[in-house]
């Protein structure tokens with residue numbers, strides 16, 4: 741372990757936005773605990789890429805929607821370090837269907853993985869961060885505040901997530917812990933391509949986006965990089981929108 745090494749735990753760090761965040765943080769002196777659900781091959785690839793940039797990387801598979809799994813992820817982290825500087829909850833899951841057709845199981849999965857996990861992860865990170873402070877960031881979406889067809893299960897869970905950010909930011913500020921979120925517009929990742937009617941949604945998004953293009957995972961990684969860094973020292977409990985200007989009209 742390098743002297744002054746810093747420790748980062750990211751959920752869903754193996755693909756899409758999480759992959760870009762992992763790689764943007766990978767450098768010598770950074771130790772990354774990279775969580776994913778089941779795609780081991782992608783996780784191994786990102787681990788390899790991050791290590792080639794000088795980071796130490798530990799893969800931590802597990803379903804963050806399950807509080808017992810979260811407890812065992814932190815047990816694993818505890819065996820390697822007593823310190824955690826950064827927590828990023830990026831993983832998300834959910835079905836795409838109208839809200840009135842949701843099964844309770846669909847509701848539970850979204851709320852568990854996207855919102856409840858942010859609570860259990862923050863609670864797990866607290867004993868590590870209370871001593872030296874830290875930064876916690878999560879990823880939300882525009883669907884938390886506005887109607888998006890077939891997106892209700894996830895959108896509602898993201899509303900809870902953004903509110904958790906506000907409450908936790910106030911409660912944890914006295915410990916020197918900053919809590920914020922990034923709300924992303926459409927970013928071309930695997931999950932987006934799975935969305936029903938992706939091509940027509942993409943067209944509609946582009947027509948209303950002053951930025952003139954869909955997002956790239958790196959666009960969100962840059963905002964997260966800012967929120968984790970010293971220039972964001974005075975930002976607490978905010979959800980920063982990065983959407984190419986889509987939500988302006």
Ligand SMILES: NC(=O)c1ccc[n+]([C@@H]2O[C@H](COP(=O)([O-])OP(=O)(O)OC[C@H]3O[C@@H](n4cnc5c(N)ncnc54)[C@H](OP(=O)(O)O)[C@@H]3O)[C@@H](O)[C@H]2O)c1
Pocket residue numbers: 751752753754755756757758775776777778779780782802803804805829830831832833853879880881882923924925926927928929930931932
């Ligand atoms: N893409 C967009 O347009 C967009 C827009 C707004 C907000 N966002 C938000 O950005 C974040 C990342 O989205 P993305 O599009 O990059 O997703 P993605 O490409 O589908 O990747 C999802 C990642 O999360 C992991 N994951 C899923 N469920 C998990 C669970 N229960 N426990 C642990 N890991 C889990 C996946 O692991 P496996 O691969 O192993 O399953 C994968 O690493 C999400 O919070 C999403 O809501 C995305």
